[in-house]
Structures are given as C-alpha cells and as structure tokens.
Amino acid sequence: MVFHRMLTVLFFSCLALTIAYLYKQNYPPMSAPIADPGMASRHAIVVGSGLAGLSAASQLISRNIPVRLLERGAKPGGNSIKASSGINGAPTTYQPVAEPLDAFYNDTTRSAGHAMSSFTAQREKLIETLTKNSAAGVEWLVQEKGVDLSRVAQLGGHSYARTHRGAGQAPPGFAIVSALLKQLKESPLFDLRTSCTVTKVLQDGAHVTGVAYAREDGKQEELHGPVIFASGGFGGDAEGLLAKYRPDLAGYPSTNDPRPGTQPLLTAIGAQLIDMDQVQVHPTGFVDPANAATPLKFLGAEVLRGEGGILLLNGKRFVDELDTREKVSNAITTTTPSSESPKQWTVQVVLDEGTYQAAKSHIDFYLFKGLMKKSTIAELGPQALESITQYAKVVAGEATDEFHRTTFANWTLKNPTPESVVYVGVVTPVVHFTMGGVLINVKSEVLGEDEKPIKGLWGAGEVTGGVHGGNRLGGSSLLECVVFGRIAGDQCADYLAGGK
Known part of the structure; x- marks a missing residue:
C-alpha cells in the first residue's frame, strides 16, 4: 500500500512538472511581434486568452488576419484552462445514444428557466446558434486541432449524454486550450501580450477603433483595429459587480481568482447589459x-x-x-x-x-x-x-x-x-459562473442600448449574456466559447475585408 502510494505521488508529481514545463516552453509571457509590419494596420485585437479568445484568434488567422491578443493575467488560458467536465456537442459520432435534433435546444431553454420570459426572441436565436453549431464545434477541435474528445458523459440537466472529454490524464480545458495555443504560437500572425490590462475602448464616432491598455510596468499603450472582447465574467469581482448585482452571495467562496469584471469598459461606450443578476x-x-x-x-x-x-x-x-x-x-x-x-x-x-x-x-x-x-x-x-x-x-x-x-x-x-x-x-x-454580461446577437456583435450593433466590436464567452438565461448547463461554457468565438473571428475578418 505504501509503495503504491509512493508510485502514485511520483506519477502525479512528474505529470504536474511535465505540464508546467510544457506550459512554460510553449506559452511564454509574450510572443514575438507580428512578422509582417505591412499588415499591422489591418490586424484584429482580441481581449482575453481563454477559449473564446483563442477560438476567435484561430479563426482570424485561418483567414490570414494578424491578431494581437491582450491578456491581463501573467499566463494565457483564463478559466477555460481549468475546465474539468468537458464540452457539449450533439449529434456527434462519440455519443453512446443518438438524440433527437432538438433535444439539446430544449434542454438549454428549459435550463434557462424564467429568464426566457424576457428578450425571448433574442435568447431563442442565441440558443439555437449555440446548439446547432455544437457538433461542428466538437469536430473542429477534434479534426483541426487534434484534441481527443472521445469520452462522453451525461451531466445535470441534460436528457442525453453529450458532454465530451478525452480519455487521457489531461483535463479537457487544459487539453483544448493547450492545443489551440500551440497551433497559434506557430503562426507568425499571432502576437500574444500577457500582463496587459485594457483600460479603455477607443472610438471614432460610432465605430470602435481599438483599445488603450496598461502594461505590467505601468506604461500606457494603444492598439488600433477592430476588437473582440473575450475577457471573461465577473465571478471574481466580489467587491464590485458581484456585490452590486448579487449582494446576497456575499461571503460565498468562489472558483474564480479575484479580479474586476470588464463589462464596465463596454458599458462606457454604450453596450447593453443583460442578466447581470444571474450568477451560477x-x-x-x-x-x-x-x-x-x-x-x-x-x-x-x-x-x-x-x-x-x-x-x-x-x-x-x-x-x-x-x-x-x-x-x-x-x-x-x-x-x-x-x-x-x-x-x-x-x-x-x-x-x-x-x-x-x-x-x-x-x-x-x-x-x-x-x-x-x-x-x-x-x-x-x-x-x-x-x-x-x-x-x-x-x-x-x-x-x-x-x-x-x-x-x-x-x-x-x-x-x-x-x-x-x-x-x-x-x-x-x-x-462559479456569471450568465450575465453584454448583449450580443447571433453574429457575436455587441449591441448598444438601442439594440443595434456597435460597429467594430464583438463579444464571446462569459463576458457576454443572454445565451444561458437563469442557469448554464455543464459543458456549455467551453461550447459557447468555441461557437461564438469562431463566429466573432469570422465576422471581424469580414469587417476587415470590407475595408473597415
């Protein structure tokens, strides 16, 4: 028994050291700058390096658009890298039992609960986009990114087994984020800047034209171009947004590192908020x-x-x-x-x-x-x-x-x-998770108070709201990041191709 425990400790110690070493080697604090200075004026800016930001960046680079990604943490990955249960997808070849085409949609609207009574049409469209693109999202990760998602489980609130993870030791969040980061790092079009905190969204009239940000050393800089916000939720903002919208949760422990929410950066330019009191x-x-x-x-x-x-x-x-x-x-x-x-x-x-x-x-x-x-x-x-x-x-x-x-x-x-x-x-x-955030449409465009898109600005992942309503199903966070992150990347690429 003692010998077995020693072997177990040795195995996981080696596994942890190996993961840490590979993480350090593959994802240094800052990557090399964009190789082609001539393309710098046509780049896209992504804020946040969780799965939503990485999915958007991957899509942009597949369209030959240079990406400058700003991450306020010391290392990339956000909360996505810690995700442990998996990513939803239906129908896929990995599911043990085939399910009706509308089952995932119905489970999601049922989970959203009372929130479906407001903004009903918008929510239905967002949920339809999420669920109908779920199988394609899983296949994208498997076929194009090389992620093993062959194991499937049925989680709470689901009527079928549809939450995918790998058969290996690495948790699904780490496996997915690592695969995307590795591939992005190999592209000369990808420029990752960590320990950089966005302080302002820049505008020219009604168009978003870039961001101002503070480096770790305190120096203020600006980047100019269309912007995708994938900066996460406000579950760690205990003294700020969480206290404002859910004071009843004061004193609860959290799975989120302490940090302020970024939604105020977007409301400062007129973005509309939705479901801010819906905290999972x-x-x-x-x-x-x-x-x-x-x-x-x-x-x-x-x-x-x-x-x-x-x-x-x-x-x-x-x-x-x-x-x-x-x-x-x-x-x-x-x-x-x-x-x-x-x-x-x-x-x-x-x-x-x-x-x-x-x-x-x-x-x-x-x-x-x-x-x-x-x-x-x-x-x-x-x-x-x-x-x-x-x-x-x-x-x-x-x-x-x-x-x-x-x-x-x-x-x-x-x-x-x-x-x-x-x-x-x-x-x-x-x-654990904040369902509320800035309102987006099915094109991942951030909407203003007039419910019209703010030009040059997209949102994906937990920074947005309206997708999950009153409760998020397990496995739909990573899915939301992939689906709306890819959409945001494609829409931003189209925006740049149109000469904006």
Missing part, C-alpha cells in the same frame, strides 16, 4: 481539509455525479444529483451552513469503484491534491450505509428513486457493507 452557484466546490477556510475553491467536476456519484448531507441523499446546478445548489443552501466565513456547507460527494474507474483521471488528481480520499462507508457516518444501500437498490431496478433520478451511469456497488470501499470528498456551493 455550482454545488460542488471542494473544501480542502488542509485549508478549509480559503475562499478560493477548486471545482469538483460535474462528471463525478455524471458517472454515477451521489451527494450526502448528514449521511442522507437529498436531491437528484443530475438536476440542474441551480436546483442542486438550492437544495443545499436552503439548509443551515456549517460555516459563515466563508459561507459554506459540509456535503459529501461519494463514488463507488465503478464510478471511480469511469472518472479515474479526475479522481486520481483529486486524491493526489488531497481533495478526495479512499475510504469505507463506515467512515462516512451512521446514516450513510442505509442511504447508499437504498441507492444501490434504485440502480439495480429494485426500487424507485424518491428524488426521481433516472440515470446512474457506472455505479456498480450492489450490496454495500460498512467495509465497502468508496471515494469521498467534502464539497460546498461556490460562485
């Missing part, structure tokens, strides 16, 4: 036993529940674990928290051996980080055995689930005993 609280952020009070949490991937895992509160199941994130989180937060600073609950995510094998790369990483542990049912508390025994009967078809869960994926434990091996981690609801 994810039900499973890990409570690290080594630092339980930290407000920054590591996300427990939804795939843990998608592959068959369950949630226990005081030893009892209390919800359909595959309901939407909103409903699962609400089922937790209506109970008394175990801590007020930060505001968190003590919920156990529990997996059996079958679920462990299905999500092995994820769980092994969490075990290595100390966020989960291999345990027995007896160690989970006095009521856990009864709860897990009842769940096993439901999985076996011997009972009906009182919470109406209907899919159990890879749970295989049939006759639980106190000595049965399980894998467990403590989780709590966390601020």
